[in-house]
Amino acid sequence: MSAEGSITPNAESFALSDQEFEAIAKFAHKHFGLALAASKKPLVSSRLARKLRQRNFTSFKEYLACLDGPNAEQERSGLLSLLTTNVTHFFREPHHFETLRNDVLPPLIEQARRGGRVRLWSAGCSNGQEPYSIAMTVLDMCPEAAKLDFKILGTDIDPVVVRHAQAAKYPEDELAQIDAKYRKLVPARDAEGRLPGSLRNLITFGVLNLIEPFPFKGRFDAIFCRNVAIYFDNPTQQKVWSAFQNALNPGGYLFIGHSERMSGPASQHLKTAGITTYVNSPAGR
Ligand SMILES: C[S@@+](CC[C@H](N)C(=O)[O-])C[C@H]1O[C@@H](n2cnc3c(N)ncnc32)[C@H](O)[C@@H]1O
CATH class of the missing domain: 1.10.155.10 (Chemotaxis receptor methyltransferase CheR, N-terminal domain)
Structure with a gap:
């Protein structure tokens, strides 16, 4: 310098x-x-x-x-x-959250209530609005989720946005745009202006580069990876789609961004289940 x-x-x-x-x-x-x-x-x-x-x-x-x-x-x-851009907001592409609420979560909540394990992942979560939107949907439907084996993971390659997500502080005008149904879950921020512990406790944040092998042992029931792969070239996108397919349980959901398209070998197993929504249907199942 x-x-x-x-x-x-x-x-x-x-x-x-x-x-x-x-x-x-x-x-x-x-x-x-x-x-x-x-x-x-x-x-x-x-x-x-x-x-x-x-x-x-x-x-x-x-x-x-x-x-x-x-x-x-x-x-x-x-x-x-x-x-790239870190642009994101709460309940972005709301149709995905409708699918989450209506189709994805009901059997998973049943599974968790019976003692089963449930894992959701927001991959490329930016400043955290996406995983907190998932957490609000879960908490609204299952207030006791934090006591069950029900966890949400939020990751991004950029440590700066991950720290922002962990801090869980958002401007009032941003929170004011959340639908009343979910807004009631954020009645007041704590003394430091953070989102309530009831939401924060459901999510674990970490730094993770999606083009490197994933470090997880268990699989996920749903993955949100929206508006991230748009920056990748086609071979890289195809590798990432395959890695997600391998990381999903059979019947697990993948949500991708509005201008992204499924392609490559993963598309044999990830079957369309709505707008930019895919269900993992491994061969023979
Ligand atoms: C536009 S934001 C998307 C946020 C959120 N998923 C949404 O749709 O609102 C894109 C995010 O992807 C992250 N990103 C870019 N390349 C990545 C990579 N190789 N691995 C993980 N995250 C990456 C960026 O840091 C950025 O936070």
């Missing part, structure tokens, strides 16, 4: 060469699974130039070296945020 007081280079001095764009694209594909088409170069170049100025880097070369350095977490997370 430039020494304090030195002149920060202007935007023109940060014009990204083709070689540097390729280096960024290669890095983003290797570490995040992102596909950066050449047409994205002007966008990446202007966003990166802004970042380099903010962070007082003097060249792209220096920035690239830092991405592989010992304290790379912050830079990598910043790069990912710059290349």
Whole structure:
């Protein structure tokens, strides 16, 4: 980084060469699974130039070296945020939550009440609104869920958003948009302004990169992975769909984003059960 007081280079001095764009694209594909088409170069170049100025880097070369350095977490997370979006909100794509309520949860709640194990996963959960929406749906239907073997996992590659999700603090105007049916589950925040423990206790958060092998022993009954794979190229998407299919129990549900499509070998087993909704139907079952 430039020494304090030195002149920060202007935007023109940060014009990204083709070689540097390729280096960024290669890095983003290797570490995040992102596909950066050449047409994205002007966008990446202007966003990166802004970042380099903010962070007082003097060249792209220096920035690239830092991405592989010992304290790379912050830079990598910043790069990912710059290349993707964390946009999310409570009960986004509400039809998925209707399916969750009407079709997915009733037998799972019965299963949990009989002493069975239930696992739901929000993969690529961003700041947490998605897993908290799942938790609100569960809690509304099964107030005693926290006492049962009923758990929700929320993961994201970006440690910054995972910390935000764990903190469970959301602005009042965002919470005000939640349907009254569920809003009653957030009657008041605790002294620190966090969502109530009744919701927080149902969810475990963690950092997880979806393009790496999943570390789980058990399987899931439903997976939400929405508006994440859209950034992956087709071979990466197909690998991730297959990994989800393997991670689902027979009869388990996968929900994907509105502009994503199922493809590849997983589509032999993940059968359409609604809009961007799939049920795992392994061969012979
Ligand atoms: C647009 S948000 C989607 C949030 C939520 N699922 C929804 O639909 O509202 C995309 C999230 O995917 C995460 N992401 C991108 N690449 C990822 C990867 N390789 N593994 C895990 N998460 C990733 C980003 O950090 C970001 O938080």
